[in-house]
Amino acid sequence: MGTSSGKDYMNRIDALQNVIWLNGEKIKGNVSEHAAFNGIIQSKAALYDEVQHQPDLLMDHTKQFNFAYEIPRTKDELKKRGKAIRHWATKTAGMLGRSPDYVSSAIMAMAASSTFFGTYQQNMDRIFAEAREKDYTFTHTFINPQVSRKFYWPDGDDETVIAAKVIDETEEGIVIQGARMLATQGGLTDQLLVLPAGSFTDPSYLFGFCIASNTPGLSFVCRPSYAEGTTSFNDPLASRFDEGDAMVMFDHVLVPWDRVFLYGDSDAAAVIKTETGMEAFLLYQSANRQIAKTEWMLGIAQLMAESLVVTEYQHIQEKISEIAMAHEIMKGFVLAAEEEGEVNARGLFVPNGLKLKMAFHYFQKAYPRLTDILTLIGASGLIAIPSEKDFQSTIEPALSLTLRGEKITAENKVKLFRLAWDLTMSAFGSRQTLYEQMFFGDPVRTPVSLYASYDKEVAKEKIASFLNIQLEEE
Numbered sequence: 001m002g003t004s005s006g007k008d009y010m011n012r013i014d015a016l017q018n019v020i021w022l023n024g025e026k027i028k029g030n031v032s033e034h035a036a037f038n039g040i041i042q043s044k045a046a047l048y049d050e051v052q053h054q055p056d057l058l059m060d061h062t063k064q065f066n067f068a069y070e071i072p073r074t075k076d077e078l079k080k081r082g083k084a085i086r087h088w089a090t091k092t093a094g095m096l097g098r099s100p101d102y103v104s105s106a107i108m109a110m111a112a113s114s115t116f117f118g119t120y121q122q123n124m125d126r127i128f129a130e131a132r133e134k135d136y137t138f139t140h141t142f143i144n145p146q147v148s149r150k151f152y153w154p155d156g157d158d159e160t161v162i163a164a165k166v167i168d169e170t171e172e173g174i175v176i177q178g179a180r181m182l183a184t185q186g187g188l189t190d191q192l193l194v195l196p197a198g199s200f201t202d203p204s205y206l207f208g209f210c211i212a213s214n215t216p217g218l219s220f221v222c223r224p225s226y227a228e229g230t231t232s233f234n235d236p237l238a239s240r241f242d243e244g245d246a247m248v249m250f251d252h253v254l255v256p257w258d259r260v261f262l263y264g265d266s267d268a269a270a271v272i273k274t275e276t277g278m279e280a281f282l283l284y285q286s287a288n289r290q291i292a293k294t295e296w297m298l299g300i301a302q303l304m305a306e307s308l309v310v311t312e313y314q315h316i317q318e319k320i321s322e323i324a325m326a327h328e329i330m331k332g333f334v335l336a337a338e339e340e341g342e343v344n345a346r347g348l349f350v351p352n353g354l355k356l357k358m359a360f361h362y363f364q365k366a367y368p369r370l371t372d373i374l375t376l377i378g379a380s381g382l383i384a385i386p387s388e389k390d391f392q393s394t395i396e397p398a399l400s401l402t403l404r405g406e407k408i409t410a411e412n413k414v415k416l417f418r419l420a421w422d423l424t425m426s427a428f429g430s431r432q433t434l435y436e437q438m439f440f441g442d443p444v445r446t447p448v449s450l451y452a453s454y455d456k457e458v459a460k461e462k463i464a465s466f467l468n469i470q471l472e473e474e
């Protein structure tokens, strides 16, 4: 097959009949028809259709695979991948954390570096070949439940298992029991990628594997939906892009040996993300997505300011420029990562990981400020947003008079301000903010790891030379 159509993807997800819990009930029937998931599944389906309809843009058409599974060997191939990522992200306003090119970036990088996996190399090769052939979509999970962060893998006081761990090994595979904290789009993807969570001393917590989302014993417990009961007028983002976030429960899940690519090896677990290029490729996808997202925010801010006729005020110009700067900074990071990328020991052209980590940390901090800017510009306009039904009622003439702008009708203005509200203030919008702050690690510990790895010696030497002092060895 090679590339899926949107319909292929929807049929596959429906056929899987994944175990998904929502509001105390197990979802029955086709998940693509459920009000909580229909919007996001349609949006993903549209992305797959884009690949079908625009092969020149999205992939090397001499090969028959989705760009997400192409292995870049040169800088130009990497840039082509970046362009395709931005294309998909622009279609989805940068709102999809688990757009199908995200986790597949990790699968692609691990497969390109599959010699890293030693005795499990063939498993990784097979997992990749199948994913590429069937154009699978993945979610992933690498965080344990928050019972206590003093110990990273909480167990109950008795023998109860809480965090997912290996409880048995059989001839067929490893048996997993327990939970993982989170998987965005859990239950809505073909496959689940599981990576080691936390520090790496107890071998029963040291595993990496890929399994089908409908593997017996696997279930997904979703948070309440932000999409149910919405309309595209009232909730333009939640209705289309609410991905859902789920806890992942393993109840004696048998993971066949041929789906395991890491087990009990603490050295491999400690470096898997960097040695395979996986981390850089995940961050490359997200930085490109964030470029698309900031462009959307810029457009919304400018249109709101124009509709309120406030563009001449300096602080409005300064605020909008701040969004433009964030957009350009992210573009700069991505360009630098591409230009300073290198072919790794296994022939994969890996973007510069340090530049991308910085992009991630920068955006973690910048994003809440960008949403603030939108709300500060929109002001009461973000509250006076009557619904679609109001515009279809007898009060419509009054609304049309009161809510219009100088050059925009009331209905269009409300549509625009509803978009800004859904991006910043709705349940969907505030989840987006938390997502940007957390999805690759919390904003405290991740910059600390950057401090440790960033070379500060050259800068120190320059100061020492200026002051003509001898530096002590640390």
Ligand SMILES: Cc1cc2nc3c(=O)[nH]c(=O)nc-3n(C[C@H](O)[C@H](O)[C@H](O)COP(=O)(O)OP(=O)(O)OC[C@H]3O[C@@H](n4cnc5c(N)ncnc54)[C@H](O)[C@@H]3O)c2cc1C
Pocket (backbone or CB within 6 Å): 139, 140, 141, 142, 143, 146, 149, 181, 182, 183, 184, 185, 245, 431, 434, 435, 438, 439, 440, 441, 442, 443, 444, 445
């Ligand atoms: C919307 C959303 C979607 C997500 N989707 C996914 C997904 O699809 N797949 C996935 O695997 N993960 C996902 N995550 C999880 C994400 O990776 C984590 O939120 C992130 O790594 C932080 O971990 P945590 O939430 O367990 O926070 P915790 O580690 O529990 O931290 C809680 C607080 O305690 C502080 N803290 C904890 N330990 C320390 C310490 N040792 N030193 C200093 N401070 C500490 C933290 O800074 C934070 O303030 C998602 C998260 C969100 C919010």
